[in-house]
Structure formats: C-alpha cells, structure tokens
Amino acid sequence: MSGSAGVPFLDLAAVHLDLRDDLDVAWKEVLGHGRFIGGPEVAAFEAEFAAHCEVGHGIGVGNGTDALELIMAGLGIGQGDEVIVPTNTFVATVEAVRAVGARPRFVDVRPDTLLVDPAAVAAAITPRTAAIMAVHLFGQMADVDALGRLARSHGVALVEDAAQAHGARYMGRRPGGWGAAAAFSFYPGKNLGALGDGGAVVSDDAQLIERIRLLADHGRSATDRYAHEVSGRNSRLDTLQAAALRVKLKRLDRMNEERVALVERYRRNLPSWAVPVAEDPAAEPVYHLAVVQVPDRLTVTAALDAAGIGWGLHYPVPCHRQPAFAEFADGPLPVAEAAAERILSLPLSPTMAPEQVDLVCEVLHGVPIE
Template sequence: MSDRDTDGAVDPEGAVPAPVPFLDLHGVHAALRDPLNQAWSAVLGHGRFINGPEVAAFEGAFAEYCEAEHCVGVANGTDALELILAGLGIGPGDEVLVPTNTFVATAEAVVTVGATPRFVDVLPDTLLIDPDAAAAAIGPRTAAIMAVHLFGQMTDMPALSALASKHGLALIEDAAQAHGARFAGRRAGGGGVAAGFSFYPGKNLGALGDGGAVVSNDAALVGRIRQLADHGRSQTDRYGHEVVGRNSRLDTLQAAALHVKLPVLDEANRARAAAVAQYRKSLPAWCVPVGVHPHAEPVYHLAVVQVPDRAATARALDAAGIGWGIHYPVPCHLQPAFARYAVEPLPVAEAAAEHILSLPLSPTLTNEQVERVSRVLDSAGP
C-alpha cells in the first residue's frame, strides 16, 4: 500500500483517505434517526398509511414554508408537473416552452398530457432558461412556460412573469431542485400559477422514497389537482368519480418523514451554500462554477462546474475515491425520446453538455473534503 494518498499528499500514517461520496445520505439522516423512528412508530400505531393525518400536516407546513397558500402531496415530482398541466387544461394542440437543459421529467410531463414541448436554449453563465430565447419561441399554440429552477437556483422569474403576462401564458415552476431558493426575495413555489416539487431522496428536502407536491395560490387549481390525483373522486361523494383521474398520492409515511426534515431544511441549505463558497475559493481557475444571478439566493442542490476535459477530470476523481455526476450530459432536444420535437440547434446547452460536471455536495461536506476535491482537480488540470 502506498504511503501517499490518491491526491498526491503524504499521509503520515500510511492510511488510504476515506472516499468523498457524491451525496452523503447516511450522514444527512444520522442526526434525525430518533425523530424519524418516532414518526414511523406513530404511523404504525394509527395504521392510516394512505391519507393519514401526517399528510395534511405536512401539506400545511410546506405551503407555509414556500410562502404559498396551498399544497397537495402527490406521488413524485414528475406527477406534480403533469397534474399542474392537466389541471390547467393544457393538452393536445398546445405547446409548452421547456429549457432543453433539464432532467427529462420536465419534458415527459408535457408529452404525457398530450402537449408539445418546445425546447429553448439557456443562458451561458447560469445554464437556466434564456428569457430572450423563450420570447423568440412563443407561437400561436404556446400555452405555458416551464420555469425550471435547476441546480438549486431559481430562474429569472420577473422576466418570465412579464413574458407570460404579455402573451397570456401560464407560468409553471419546476422547483424539483429548489426547495427554499429565492429570487428577488420570493421563494420558489410562489411566483407562478403553480410549482411542482420532487422529494426524491437526493433532493434538498428528500423523502425516504418517492414523493412530490404541488404548491399554488390558486385554490381552484389545487382542488382540481387533488381530485385528479385521487382517481377523479368527487369531493362530496367518496363513491362518485366526476372526471378521469389517476392514483398519485403522497404516502403517509413519506409525509411524516418530510415533516421531520422540513424544520432543518434551511440549516442544511446554509451548509450547502457554505460548501459551495469554499469550492469557489479553492477550485483551480480552469474549473468554473456555474454563475449566480445577482437577485438569486440559491440552495445549491448541485455543485456544477465546467471543465475543459471532463473525461480526464472524472478519471482523476475516480482514482481518488471522489464521487461525481453529470447533470445533464445530453440536452432534452437531443434525447432519442424527444428528437421529433427538436426544431433547431440549441448551441449554448449543447456546448455546456460537453463540459459540465457535478462535484460532491451534501450538508455534511467538510472544508477538508472540499479542499481534498480541489487538490485532486488541481493535480488533474490542463
């Protein structure tokens, strides 16, 4: 065994340095084990595993957290977006503007309701939707704009809101990666007609399985979404089904776990921000973090950088036992599933897709770990 660690620094004890995980879910949950066990026991005790009291309690707490009026829990974040579109009556014949730099779930939701995604390019610094590109893509069939808050940073909501108002479009927030983020002082979830959140375990507010929510100030829309998500059931007659719906409910156990984790979300987000600030100080100059809009307050779901040679950088991280990811290597308009919706090249997203790399980031990430990642990157530089 070598007496040097994998980033080249001498280890006086000859020990192999511990790996740096891409996401430390074990550490995230360690401090919450007791309250999570109590929540589990409470649900086991009453046995209402569907629509138990924890669901309504979490819905109320999360709406308040998002500074919005209403919340309805659903099965996952993709369903949340799809149900918003369906609740708005968007479907065949309609187009929805979607930034091509997003997870495919955003586009999936549009296609699933029968609408057409119109992919648009992103800004070169933040890699979020370009409002000017969105404006240029509006046509006679455009019904909505998907404002995707990617990597934990909200997109320019005032610009998109003005655009939507000018053309009579619905502005929908895909806030799957932005729990607690703000733009111009306003939190994710309160700037559009509705917002879809994901509680996939790796999210800033993650469940212990799948989960999602819709947040909105529109009571009528939330009522329609709640009905659609519960088999189209009448709100006054349990055995009456007024519309064709689906089964998309937030399980009681997941709601209970989320309610335990919600009070520590801001603290966890601050820890993420501190880690990214440390990255910015210690990363080599050729490793460039994505930009932050001056009016944005990100929650840093991901620590995304652009590097000249991603393959070589990834090999160096692998050799050092450091986790990494790519979000996302193929823009949506170049994915085979959505190729028929690609109408033009989107050069900013296409160029960035060759160079983006996500570094380790968790609320538990230490300065020492950040420094180690940075040393490895420095040693692998061009």
C-alpha cells in the same frame, strides 16, 4: 456517474444519522394509527410545506413528474398546445409535457447560469403556446420575474419546475407564487428528500389545487367518495413519506445554509479552469448540486475516480438531443450543447466536512490541464 469511499457524491446515510431518533418517533406514530394512505401527517405536511414556500396551498402527490403533469392537466393543457421548455433539464420535465399530449418547444439557456434564457423564450412563443416552464436547476431559480412578465403579456401560464430548488429564492420570493404553481420532487437525493418517491404542488390558486387534488385521487368527489367527477389517476403522497418529510422540513433551511457554505468554499479553492455556474444577482440559491464547467472532462473525472471522489453529470445530453424527443427538435441550441460537453457535478452534501471540499479541490489542482 462514479465514486467510492473517499468523498461520496452524496452521503444520504450521514444526512439521516442525525435525524434517526425523530424519524423513529414519526415511524412509530404512523404505525400506531395505521392510516398509511391519507393519514393526518399528509395534511399537516401539505400545510407546513406551503407555508415554507410562502404560498397559500399545497398538495402532496406521488412524485415530482406527477406534480408537473398534474399542474398542466389542472390548467387544461393538452393536445394542440405547446409548452416552452429549456433543453437543459432532466427528462421528467419533458415527459410531463408529453403525458398531457402537449408539444415541448425547446429553448436554449443562459451561458452563465445554464438556466432558461427569457430572450429565447420570447422568441419561441407562438399562438399555440399554453405555458412557459421555468426550470429552477441546480438549486437556483430561473429569472421568474422576466418569465412572469412574458407569460402575462401573452396570456399563457407560467409553471415552475422546482424539483431542485427547495427553499431557494428569487427577488426574495420562493417558488410557487410567481405563476400558476410550482412542482417539487422529494426524491431522496433532493435538498428535501423523502425515504422513497414523493412530490408536491404548491400555489396561491386554491381552485387549481383542488382541481389537482381531484385528478390525483381518481377524480373522486370531495363530498361523496363513491362519486368520480372526472377520469383521474392515482398519485398520492403516502403517510410515512409525509411523516419523514415533516421531520426533515424543520432542518431544511439549516441544511441549505450548509450547502451554500460548502459551495462558497469550492468557489474560493477551485483551480481557475474549473468554472462554477454563475449566481444570478437576484437569486438566493440553495445548491442542490455543485456544478462546474471543465475542459477535458474525461481527464478530470479519471483523476477524481483515482482519488475515490464521487461525481455526476447533470446533464450530458440536452433534451432536444434525446432519442425520445428528437421529433420536437427545431434546430441546434448551442449554449446547452456546448455546456453538456463540459459540465461536471462535484460532491455536495449538507453533512460534508469542509476538509472534504479541500480534498476535492486539491485533486483538481493536480490535474494536468493547460
């Protein structure tokens, strides 16, 4: 990853500048009551975020990886089970599967959206399959309609990894209500980012949420804090992060609209050889990332570096080719492997000026690509 002061890849300082007064108020309120773990802001944010996702229930947890792991643990997925995972995802998706003792079954992605291919999922289902992981990448939801039908027909769980899809929709519906649950990350660079780590699970399944709440708080009984019903863990969204997220949640839809407008500007002005990831006609993306596929990526990134323009790679090594997960690779996954050589993430931030998009495109037009 690279970049300098010209056009930053993501300008978090600018994002928070407009929020500073409200964040200061939230900080002072938490300091005033002193309930830094389990304060009133946590329950308020859980309810507000679940409502934003248009589902019935939510729980804040320590981070997005924990959210995925806790969903699977809450569903009873573990040793001997398989979870189908697209290879084009951040490694946290796979780490969560391994953390509960299950085996990741890697599948390829669609060449246009680079999201999990339902046909590949259908071919990968075995008697050991316990769940299908629908990873909503780059701010666009996967085809949860097709994936949900597959999950129901085979009696397995559909789990949504929505770490990059805060506010996105598919067929008019947001993550969380398509399957068992959706996991979110509030890593600072996300569309809804905390001022540190944080995560959440949302679902219409009240019993699953309560199971996750139990597991995330040391297995502590809801009625007797000194009784621990199961062996759990510590994964809590702290009060300060919840307070900050409440401030930012109020602006999320507007900031997502800014992201969409900037990506549309990219689409109009990019050179023909820089091909943006396609939009599924049923999807309403919120563009966590502005991803294009380019030839000769080294030449392109060198030009961006020379112009002081930030860039990223999401992701240059498919998970089945990562040393940590090589034992689970069943063979080549050609679409993801080819895309990994060509993908490039361009600068994108809700406070980015349209003229900055134009500058990025101008630099790209000057790259000597045949």
